[in-house]
Structures are given as C-alpha cells and as structure tokens.
Amino acid sequence: MLALLPIRASTSIRTSFVRSLSTTSFLLAEPAPSNAGSNGATKVPISLIASLRKIHPVPLAQAREALERSNLDLNSAIDYLQSAAGSSANAENKAAKVSGRSTNEGVIAISLLGGKRVGMIHLGCETDFVARNEVFLKTARGVAETTAFLDVPGSEEDGQHDHQHRKDSATVVAANNAMAVVTENAKPRDPILEFPTDSLLSAPLIFLPQSDPSSSSSSSTPIPTTDPQTIRQTLLSSLSQTGENLKLLRAVSFAAPFPSAPTVRFVPGAYAHGGPSDKEGKVGGIIVLSVTSMDKEKPIASMIHGPGGDALEKDLGDFARTIARQVVGFPTKAVQKGDSAVEDEEVLYEQPFMMFNGDDRKVKEVLEAWGKEKGVVVKVVGMRRWAVGDELAPAEGNKEASV
Incomplete structure (x- = not known):
C-alpha cells in the first residue's frame, strides 16, 4: 500500500496520511471486550482476525463473524467467507456476470x-x-x-x-x-x-x-x-x-x-x-x-x-x-x-x-x-x-x- 504513496512526501498532508496509516495497527489492536457478552458469543483474538484478513481480505466485522461462526478455526473461517451470502467471493461472481454490460x-x-x-x-x-x-x-x-x-x-x-x-x-x-x-x-x-x-x-x-x-x-x-x-x-x-x-x-x-x-x-x-x-x-x-x-x-x-x-x-x-x-x-x-x-x-x-x-x-x-x-x-x-x-x-x- 505504501508503495503507492507519492515520492514527494515532505508536505504536511502526505506526512499526516503516512502517520494515519502507521497508526492503523494500533487502531485495529484495540482490546476486545473482557467477556463474550450475555449471548455467549466466542471471543475472537485480534491477532487471529489479522491473520484471516491477510489471507482473505474482508472488512473487520466480516472477518470477526466468520471466526465466531467457525469456532476460531482459520481454515473453516476461510471456507465460510468463500461460501457466505454477500461475501467478497459472491461480489466477485456478480462482477464477473455483469462485466460484459455497457457502462454508457x-x-x-x-x-x-x-x-x-x-x-x-x-x-x-x-x-x-x-x-x-x-x-x-x-x-x-x-x-x-x-x-x-x-x-x-x-x-x-x-x-x-x-x-x-x-x-x-x-x-x-x-x-x-x-x-x-x-x-x-x-x-x-x-x-x-x-x-x-x-x-x-x-x-x-x-x-x-x-x-x-x-x-x-x-x-x-x-x-x-x-x-x-x-x-x-x-x-x-x-x-x-x-x-x-x-x-x-x-x-x-x-x-x-x-x-x-x-x-x-x-x-x-x-x-x-x-x-x-x-x-x-x-x-x-x-x-x-x-x-x-x-x-x-x-x-x-x-x-x-x-x-x-x-x-x-x-x-x-x-x-x-x-x-x-x-x-x-x-x-x-x-x-x-x-x-x-x-x-x-x-x-x-x-x-x-x-x-x-x-x-x-x-x-x-x-x-x-x-x-x-x-x-x-x-x-x-x-x-x-x-x-x-x-x-x-x-x-x-x-x-x-x-x-
């Protein structure tokens, strides 16, 4: 991602953006709630979410849901994401189906x-x-x-x-x-x-x-x-x-x-x-x-x-x-x-x-x-x-x- 940033990085707007990207990991690393909640949902480690998103890039909430539904099993979570309704895979399939249509x-x-x-x-x-x-x-x-x-x-x-x-x-x-x-x-x-x-x-x-x-x-x-x-x-x-x-x-x-x-x-x-x-x-x-x-x-x-x-x-x-x-x-x-x-x-x-x-x-x-x-x-x-x-x-x- 950072490779796409401008060479000329001395301006304030660019510096602030780099800083915002560098702090993303801290933002993502906010601790999960100390308990699973009254509904007994599985507590998902943020490190496991990060590992899943490296393999299968999806929004944060979607990655957490997949791991909860698969009982924290990474491979099962990937299988779930690839088959779940509204997943990125389905979006890819939909894009492929409409790709031949004109965009006038x-x-x-x-x-x-x-x-x-x-x-x-x-x-x-x-x-x-x-x-x-x-x-x-x-x-x-x-x-x-x-x-x-x-x-x-x-x-x-x-x-x-x-x-x-x-x-x-x-x-x-x-x-x-x-x-x-x-x-x-x-x-x-x-x-x-x-x-x-x-x-x-x-x-x-x-x-x-x-x-x-x-x-x-x-x-x-x-x-x-x-x-x-x-x-x-x-x-x-x-x-x-x-x-x-x-x-x-x-x-x-x-x-x-x-x-x-x-x-x-x-x-x-x-x-x-x-x-x-x-x-x-x-x-x-x-x-x-x-x-x-x-x-x-x-x-x-x-x-x-x-x-x-x-x-x-x-x-x-x-x-x-x-x-x-x-x-x-x-x-x-x-x-x-x-x-x-x-x-x-x-x-x-x-x-x-x-x-x-x-x-x-x-x-x-x-x-x-x-x-x-x-x-x-x-x-x-x-x-x-x-x-x-x-x-x-x-x-x-x-x-x-x-x-």
Whole structure:
C-alpha cells in the first residue's frame, strides 16, 4: 500500500496520511471486550482476525463473524467467507456476470485539494438511475479524492521517471512562462498526467473531510479508518449494492511542484456540471494556470508571501475555478489556436468569457486584463474537459478498468 504513496512526501498532508496509516495497527489492536457478552458469543483474538484478513481480505466485522461462526478455526473461517451470502467471493461472481454490460452512464467526479492538487475521474455505470444513487456518487468522490492525493504510481525506477516527468514539465512551463516569454516553439509538456486506472484499483481508498463550500481551499488531512479498503474492494461493494456493472474508465491528476519555484506559481481549477454539486456531474473540467510576476524585481513568491498575498492567492483560486466553468460550459477542445484542428468556439482563448461576469471579451483578453490589474501574467498551461457521453479512444493512454 505504501508503495503507492507519492515520492514527494515532505508536505504536511502526505506526512499526516503516512502517520494515519502507521497508526492503523494500533487502531485495529484495540482490546476486545473482557467477556463474550450475555449471548455467549466466542471471543475472537485480534491477532487471529489479522491473520484471516491477510489471507482473505474482508472488512473487520466480516472477518470477526466468520471466526465466531467457525469456532476460531482459520481454515473453516476461510471456507465460510468463500461460501457466505454477500461475501467478497459472491461480489466477485456478480462482477464477473455483469462485466460484459455497457457502462454508457456514470459520473465525472473531481477533487481539488488545498489549491495545489487536483484529480478527475470518470466512473461508468449502466443506468442514469444508479448514476444518481448516493452509494455510487460516494464511491466516485472517494476515487477522485484518492486520485488527487496520490501521485502517479509505479516501481521505484518508474516512480522516479514519473516524478522527473512532473519536475521536467514544471521546469519547462516555468521557463516558458516566466516574465511572459512564451513562443510558438517553446511549448511546455502538459502538466496534467494520466493516472493508470489499473493502479488506482489497488490503491487504498482515501477518505477526506468535507470542506466548506464557500472556501476556495480545503483541508487535506485524511480521515484515519480502522478498516482500510482498496478502491477495487470499494467498487465491488458498490456493485453488490447497485447490482450494475461499474468501470473506472479514466483518471487524471495534477500536483503543483514542491517546493515551488520562486518565479512561477501553478494554480489548478476545477468544476463539474449536471450533478448534485460542482464536484460531480455529467460534464467536468480541470485547468492549470501558470502565474508569474510582471515585476522582474519582485517574483511571484514574494507577492504570495508578502502583504496582500493571501488575498491574491484566493483570487487566483477563484479565477481558476471560473476558467474551469468556462471550459465546462463550452465544447472546449484546445487552449489556443494551433493546438489542434478545431473551430474557434472550441478554442478556450478565442471564446467569449461568458462565465466571467457575462463578459463578451475573449478569454485571452480577459486573462491579460485581469493579470495586469493584479500585477501578474496568467496563462492556461493545462486543460481537460470530459463528458459522460464521450467516445473514449485508446489513444488517450488510459484503458478502462473493470472490478
């Protein structure tokens, strides 16, 4: 599990998560009641529960029940779990039976953490009825939060490559955007990375506290759990309750470089439409801004950490969200002309910025004017817009993952 944690583990949110995982064994090791209770139930040693769950991963209560029913015999408990109604084995069988069904409905779920990290996932299901079901939506939120919290995983060597990809991407973007020196031939790599869905299935589901909807940032400290589950286990549980085929179709994430460079700031923005909140819906979009100072003698780091820096950082977060709303509200396929063969209405910079006070100026004009007012240069360096009805192409580099 810990192998999936980000290489860059010096931030407070990541440190607290590692601590929460390290204390899980203590949480699990709470002493059982000193007596078996008035019903004469068998007292189950926690060490035996742990041994069973290593062989056959199931929720804590289910492992205890199996051992109670099998009179503390480990092999009998495994047999019980494999044959018991509602067991993981039955969930696996149900998943296999429905695996061939199409998943044309679903939800786009987004998680924005502390104004520094963002994840977006597409979780598919069979019907719109289930797509609006709270069990399904809660599952999607958890997967999105996990995607935002974790870096793209891999082996140690691959992890270094992924980490270097982030560093290289950030370095190129910073070099090209610092002091507004961007040319046609100096285009940075996309800082938004594809998150392999098969890797996500084996990642631990991370529960995060609900943030104040009026705040542009959120608390990013994971909630410790005494019974951690992988995303795959969570999807199987959701499948058992909904009775429909579920597929994790695609996932992406962005993490601002840490430590940040003094000359450039990266700010993610996110928005979803057509669902119960702006974090999940039928359409979702994320963007990444690069922000540099217009004053060569006063880099952006000095502005953020100086007088009025908190207000500037909040304004940048709000502005990034507004741009993400623009991306979602229009059929946006590219940031600038030349990125691909698309119509002007599909190019973000050429669209009228309707989400910014109903402004009829082009997005690129508003970016320039807003930046001048704040003393900064603002550019969109990354963008994704997904809809539930999108036709998924293998070229996206992220194959769907069934449970």
